[in-house]
Amino acid sequence: MASAAKAEQLDFAKTPINSKLSAQQKVRLLTEMVRIRRFETESLRQYQAKKMGGFLHLYNGQESVAVGCVSLMGDDDHVITAYRDHGHALAVGMTMNECMAELFGKVTGCSKGKGGSMHFFAPDKNYWGGHGIVAGQTPLGLGLAYALKYKGVKGAAMCFMGDGAVNQGCFYESLNMAALFDIPVIYIIENNGYSMGTSLARSSSFKSCLAERAEGFNIAWGQCNGTDIYEVRANVQTAIERAHNESKPTVLEIATYRYYGHSVADAKHTGGYRQKEEIEHYKQNHDPIQVFKRRLIEEGTLTEEKYEQLDEAAKAEAAAAAQFADESPIPSEESITQDVYFEVDRQTEAGRTGKHFFND
Amino acid sequence: MPLIEYRDALNQAFAEEMERDPNVVLMGEEVAEYDGAYKVTRGLWQRFGSKRVMDTPISEAGFIGMGIGASMLGIRPVMELMFWSFAAVAWDQIINNAAQVRYMSGGLINCPIVIRGPANGGTNVGATHSHNHENFLANIPGLKVVCPATAYDAKGLMKSAIRDNDPVMFMENTLLYGEKGEVPEEEYLIPLGRADVKREGTDISLIAHGRAALTALKAAELLAAEHNINAEVVDLRSIRPLDEEAILESVRKTHRAVYIEENKPFCGVGAQIASMLQEKAFDDLDAPVLRISSMDAPAIYSPELEKKQLPRPLDIVEKVLSIC
Ligand SMILES: Cc1ncc(C[n+]2csc(CCOP(=O)(O)OP(=O)(O)O)c2C)c(N)n1
Ligand SMILES: [Mg+2]
Numbered sequence A: 001m002a003s004a005a006k007a008e009q010l011d012f013a014k015t016p017i018n019s020k021l022s023a024q025q026k027v028r029l030l031t032e033m034v035r036i037r038r039f040e041t042e043s044l045r046q047y048q049a050k051k052m053g054g055f056l057h058l059y060n061g062q063e064s065v066a067v068g069c070v071s072l073m074g075d076d077d078h079v080i081t082a083y084r085d086h087g088h089a090l091a092v093g094m095t096m097n098e099c100m101a102e103l104f105g106k107v108t109g110c111s112k113g114k115g116g117s118m119h120f121f122a123p124d125k126n127y128w129g130g131h132g133i134v135a136g137q138t139p140l141g142l143g144l145a146y147a148l149k150y151k152g153v154k155g156a157a158m159c160f161m162g163d164g165a166v167n168q169g170c171f172y173e174s175l176n177m178a179a180l181f182d183i184p185v186i187y188i189i190e191n192n193g194y195s196m197g198t199s200l201a202r203s204s205s206f207k208s209c210l211a212e213r214a215e216g217f218n219i220a221w222g223q224c225n226g227t228d229i230y231e232v233r234a235n236v237q238t239a240i241e242r243a244h245n246e247s248k249p250t251v252l253e254i255a256t257y258r259y260y261g262h263s264v265a266d267a268k269h270t271g272g273y274r275q276k277e278e279i280e281h282y283k284q285n286h287d288p289i290q291v292f293k294r295r296l297i298e299e300g301t302l303t304e305e306k307y308e309q310l311d312e313a314a315k316a317e318a319a320a321a322a323q324f325a326d327e328s329p330i331p332s333e334e335s336i337t338q339d340v341y342f343e344v345d346r347q348t349e350a351g352r353t354g355k356h357f358f359n360d
Numbered sequence B: 001m002p003l004i005e006y007r008d009a010l011n012q013a014f015a016e017e018m019e020r021d022p023n024v025v026l027m028g029e030e031v032a033e034y035d036g037a038y039k040v041t042r043g044l045w046q047r048f049g050s051k052r053v054m055d056t057p058i059s060e061a062g063f064i065g066m067g068i069g070a071s072m073l074g075i076r077p078v079m080e081l082m083f084w085s086f087a088a089v090a091w092d093q094i095i096n097n098a099a100q101v102r103y104m105s106g107g108l109i110n111c112p113i114v115i116r117g118p119a120n121g122g123t124n125v126g127a128t129h130s131h132n133h134e135n136f137l138a139n140i141p142g143l144k145v146v147c148p149a150t151a152y153d154a155k156g157l158m159k160s161a162i163r164d165n166d167p168v169m170f171m172e173n174t175l176l177y178g179e180k181g182e183v184p185e186e187e188y189l190i191p192l193g194r195a196d197v198k199r200e201g202t203d204i205s206l207i208a209h210g211r212a213a214l215t216a217l218k219a220a221e222l223l224a225a226e227h228n229i230n231a232e233v234v235d236l237r238s239i240r241p242l243d244e245e246a247i248l249e250s251v252r253k254t255h256r257a258v259y260i261e262e263n264k265p266f267c268g269v270g271a272q273i274a275s276m277l278q279e280k281a282f283d284d285l286d287a288p289v290l291r292i293s294s295m296d297a298p299a300i301y302s303p304e305l306e307k308k309q310l311p312r313p314l315d316i317v318e319k320v321l322s323i324c
Helices: A002-014 A023-048 A063-070 A086-091 A096-103 A137-151 A169-180 A211-217 A229-246 A276-285 A288-298 A304-327 A333-337 B006-020 B044-048 B060-072 B084-098 B134-138 B151-163 B211-227 B244-254 B269-280 B303-309 B313-323
Strands: A078-080 A157-162 A185-191 A220-225 A250-255 B003-005 B024-028 B053-055 B076-080 B114-118 B144-146 B168-172 B180-182 B196-199 B204-208 B231-235 B238-240 B257-260 B290-292
Touching (some): A002 A229, A023 A063, A023 A086, A023 A096, A023 A288, A063 A157, A063 A185, A063 A288, A078 A137, A086 A096, A137 A185, A137 B060, A169 A185, A169 A211, A185 A229, A211 A220, A211 A250, A229 A250, B006 B024, B006 B044, B006 B151, B006 B180, B024 B060, B060 B076, B060 B084, B114 B151, B134 B168, B134 B238, B151 B180, B196 B211, B204 B211, B211 B257, B211 B313, B231 B244, B257 B269, B269 B290, B290 B313
Parallel strands (some): A078 A157, A157 A185, A185 A250, A220 A250, B024 B053, B076 B114, B114 B168, B144 B168, B204 B231, B257 B290
Antiparallel strands (some): B144 B238, B196 B231
16 A cells, blocks of 8 residues: 555656656745645634634645645636635745734735635735635636636636535536636635535535536546645646646546634534544645655655754744734724725726715 | 617617727627627627627526626626526625625725626516616625616716726616617717706606606606696616715705605615615705605516506606605
8 A cells, every 4th residue: 555655656756747846846845835834823823812803714734735736827827716715825925924914804914904814815926815605716717717718818727616615506607618618717626525514425426526527517627636746736737738728627626634623613623523533644644744745855855954944934934924913003994995996996087976885 | 869779779888898998798698699688789799709799608606707707807798697687696796706806805806897687677577587686786885786767878877887997787677678769979978976867847856766767757747747846857877876966956956855766665775865865955855755666575477467566657646746
């Protein structure tokens, strides 16, 4: 078993997209995963210290998916995801400061404190959110990709979603149109085995896997394991090439796992709908950071000391972000009614005509 | 001035804006090869081709969401709902995405999309096809809502809606598509948020939106001919943004007001206006502000009865006489 798994790992390392990685790029991939984990762990600490309100959906365990996918993005590739969005945000290059400040509801947050944990955005980095309604982002991802095609740009939109999101109708409407109109969208199902407290088996009926449902739409689909970031990259690269060269959609399901509860308010996630042993099993055998770290150390790209350094740096960066967020001011009361209408914000002729707000 | 149908006025607006801006696209069920279920997009597919005028499958949530996503990247989609009633299927996309994405991104994103189609009862198609959603949608900060009553207003407002950088919910009316009105040959725009006094008067303000504004005009003629009452008719045209000043100005002159709409009464547009008037024109009012809405029950099919369910000129006359 162990050697078979190892042989498979080696295979993905040999795919062109991975074999050409420099030592520096490999360490960068690892660093990005570690940064996400440290950010999430720090945000949990801050949540427990009552520094933020609302929900907090942590990405720990799933880091290889966001980092692997985003690492393949070119200038004209775009990303949109659901509410478990911190990992994708950091992966596209948003700073820990703006993300943590958003969690704290501060004016220095990426959305000026108006979005919160589930609604991070950075259109300048081709990152279109952060969406709180399960599968609500799936038609939007289609629209982003449609816009690229309309403009004649060679790009793709990666639309991330959970295993629970596949049961929403608008996802299938989107698949149909993606195939019908040859739209370069890539639906990436991050299958972490659960939608809140409902296991995959209790939520979805399928033959071999969820992505296979794409077969009926005549859409290329695939399934892979998220433990090895090389495997993620190899599979996503195929989808990106299909989007760029053929303007065709793909549905890719990536097996992954979350270590914390659905959100921090989920006390039943150990010993309730899943057992502690299951979580431990993943941490021991499938942790994407540990697996990749071991590989890099074995091949001599990384040392234990260097890993400690990058881990410490990520921890310090997260702690500094928490301090930044803590010291940042809250948004002004006037800002409650700003950023609602473009025309009003810009005080254009349209924005100055008629009453837009009814507070008085 | 040429007399043209309301539907053709809209058609001209699309064609002109598509000529002007290559990012304007039309999408919806049957809008291209079939010329539109109500022929509003007639001839545009032949003229602009499949890239600019696109038939979609019957997937309101999917294609409205697709339009919203495309608008975030700078496309300016004009999306047809065959009936605004079907927006219920796309509610999440409109309310949670189009309306909120600018706010939740702290102003980094905007959605220059127009969602349009007929929103009216009165055609004997039963309750599922006869909804008026303007009050629901105007309730959502982030959305704009427009309800033109005439061909002239439809064209001018549609051109502004397409150029607007926020999501505009554009509500037409199947009973008006064939109505002719004067539309100038030269280009014009009507800003959102400006009401139109469609009849000047001194004794009472009949304030209305959509087809109800035309009903109010008919009532005003009856009031003048039979009751010596000179009614002013204020057509809001745009619900949000709202021309509050125009309403107040009229009521300060006439001291009486009736709101007429095809919306349902509970939390309808008229309720908002009545509340505003009692607050801001209390001392100017000589009588309570009254409202006439579509009768408060689902839209009935029975053709003879459905006529009675919507405001008719005589209903307005009767209300007016109760306070004049
Ligand atoms: C339309 C809608 N229904 C229900 C919810 C509540 N909800 C939030 S997340 C979630 C589970 C989704 O699970 P999955 O898609 O697997 O994503 P994961 O949380 O595992 O990342 C539910 C039911 C919601 N946000 N939106
Ligand atoms: Mg899940």
